[in-house]
Amino acid sequence: MSESSVWLQDMTWEEAGQIIEQSGKTILIPVGSTEQHGYHLPLGTDTMVAAAVAEDAAKKARVPVAPPLWFGWSPHHMVLPGTITVRPELLAELCFDIISSLSRHGFENFVLINGHRIVNITWLQIAAERAKRELGVHPVIFDPAYMSKSLTASMGWGSVGHAEEIETSQMMHCHPDLVKIDRAVDHPHRAVNLYSVDPSFEGDTLCYVPSSPDEMKALAESSGGTAGEPTKASEKGGKIYHNHLVTRLVEVIRDLQAKGN
């Protein structure tokens, strides 16, 4: 592997060929979106955080990272400019084709790093199940919300929303130059008993359905598209959260590699 980069797109084909065995046939695939993230975060936030977790874990675990998917299923964010939405069936197909291509070269363990939260999970599951069944490979989905359940409440943060204190903090740590924190507008979560977009919600969680254009218009008018309290964000918290995810991801990689031996 190139000493300077863990990214597949930075390698020559010879380096890519060598890293297959050196990595225990393991590769990471960051999956995000390009969608509005309030007044204060860039459109690419979901992809940037998934790529950052993948890159830092890959350096520690000595595995490569595939080019990130910058597009997601984001129909609910189309009320604000810059958002790109792709039909989820295409995303499932694309993800399967990426795994299929890499498996033909010898990769067997795939970690899909989810940067687009609960919206991504269903179609990642569809792609991963098909890859398991048809290709005989070992895909897993690494979801930050599940992987940080033990941490986020202790940070004084609320539950997962959108462009809230969790991803704002992580962006302050990973891409401080892209965060316009003075533009952040809070939109605190309503107290709910039955439903949250946070998959680790302790109450009863209904299956997720993206918001309607009218619901999102209301959110855009009240907070510029933010759901949560980004003014609670901090670089220090972002560093703790990010490093927690990197540590957990390295554990997941080691576990997958050990199963393959």
Ligand SMILES: [Zn+2]
């Ligand atoms: Zn996001």
